[in-house]
Amino acid sequence: MKTNSIYLDFNATTPLWPNVQDTLHRAMGYFGNPSSIHAWGRQAQGMIEGAREKIAQAVNVHPSQVIFTSSGTEANNLVLQTYPDEAIISSTVEHVSVLHCSEKATRMPVDQNGLVRPEQVEKLLRHQKASLLSLMLANNETGVIQPLSEIAKIAHAHGCRLHTDAVQAFGKIPVDFQELDVDYLSLSAHKIGGPKGIGALIIRDDAPLTSFMKGGGQERRRRAGTENFLGILGFAAAVEEISRFDWHKVLDMRVLLEKQLKELGITIVAENTTRLPNTISAIYPSLSSEMLVMQYDLSGIAISAGSACSSGKVQKSHVLSAMGQDTDSAIRISLGWTTTEQDIETFVSVTKQLLNNPVQEAA
Ligand code: PLP
Numbered sequence: 001m002k003t004n005s006i007y008l009d010f011n012a013t014t015p016l017w018p019n020v021q022d023t024l025h026r027a028m029g030y031f032g033n034p035s036s037i038h039a040w041g042r043q044a045q046g047m048i049e050g051a052r053e054k055i056a057q058a059v060n061v062h063p064s065q066v067i068f069t070s071s072g073t074e075a076n077n078l079v080l081q082t083y084p085d086e087a088i089i090s091s092t093v094e095h096v097s098v099l100h101c102s103e104k105a106t107r108m109p110v111d112q113n114g115l116v117r118p119e120q121v122e123k124l125l126r127h128q129k130a131s132l133l134s135l136m137l138a139n140n141e142t143g144v145i146q147p148l149s150e151i152a153k154i155a156h157a158h159g160c161r162l163h164t165d166a167v168q169a170f171g172k173i174p175v176d177f178q179e180l181d182v183d184y185l186s187l188s189a190h191k192i193g194g195p196k197g198i199g200a201l202i203i204r205d206d207a208p209l210t211s212f213m214k215g216g217g218q219e220r221r222r223r224a225g226t227e228n229f230l231g232i233l234g235f236a237a238a239v240e241e242i243s244r245f246d247w248h249k250v251l252d253m254r255v256l257l258e259k260q261l262k263e264l265g266i267t268i269v270a271e272n273t274t275r276l277p278n279t280i281s282a283i284y285p286s287l288s289s290e291m292l293v294m295q296y297d298l299s300g301i302a303i304s305a306g307s308a309c310s311s312g313k314v315q316k317s318h319v320l321s322a323m324g325q326d327t328d329s330a331i332r333i334s335l336g337w338t339t340t341e342q343d344i345e346t347f348v349s350v351t352k353q354l355l356n357n358p359v360q361e362a363a
Helices: 018-027 039-059 072-080 120-125 148-157 230-246 248-263 291-298 318-322 341-356
Strands: 065-068 088-091 105-109 132-134 161-165 184-188 200-204 279-283 328-332
Touching: 018 148, 018 200, 039 065, 039 184, 039 200, 039 230, 065 230, 072 161, 072 184, 072 200, 105 120, 120 148, 148 161, 148 200, 148 279, 200 328, 248 341, 279 318, 291 328, 291 341
Parallel strands: 088 105, 088 132, 132 161, 161 184
Antiparallel strands: 065 200, 184 200, 279 328
């Protein structure tokens, strides 16, 4: 059943674009510290500012609103740690980097399609004083896109700041900071074909921020530490590539794959809800998530059981549980720019074999 390798785990991380690799190779030739005032330093600083402009342009903000961080996780932490837990409202389907740094926050429930309902936000804010609402733009497991602009109006009417984790949405759907009308927005390079270990926080000029990295005055005193020069340049190159990418073909492949999976008795989570063009959360009639991930892997196919888990263990999805789906037979299939129609065909034929000859799971 061994096939050629097929990567369908783009929401975990992505291959580097060739142009990003070239940019990284070239960037290795520069070593100046961007904080140094001599020519080497000024050159590095100039290159960082060029990269900042590209990222700012992609989300429609002024470059001074872009703060480079070590990851999407750090961007989320920066915002959430600025506010006391009790003053934060978020949702039950957030990424762990939001959930784990606001443990006492109030969590908005989601409906069976994974959506936070604007009228519930309104109701909650009428009864509870909150300073920050943190709501992801698109979910990493299901791809469900939240009605954020509508929620922004409600939050601001109640004097509440709005943060969105746009790590999965950015590059796949339009992400315009002004149009979304948010105060903070988190990004990560490795989800869009850039290097790992570099992210950004986009911030409204008047929004408060408490920096937990103390040290030098980098990033306008908002994030100390010598900048990740290679990462920043690679991030900007990835932004250029992803902005040019046409997702229509990926969406067509996703729709075709979903149709074929349904014919095999597999359920597509939030099937009729607006979702990212590349993400499928699928519940199988038999076999556990863990077994499915292993069996596909043996067939040379990379998928995941929900989010990428740093412990390497498959855990029940908190996202699906929050949507009322009590299952341990779900997997996430996430497509990207290397995905071909042949990959989809192979995936379907391997799926048929798996369902017809299920491997016995240990009791
Ligand atoms: N937020 C979401 C929605 C994610 O999917 C991820 C990564 O999986 C993160 C945040 C964390 O980003 P990073 O891997 O850059 O820390």
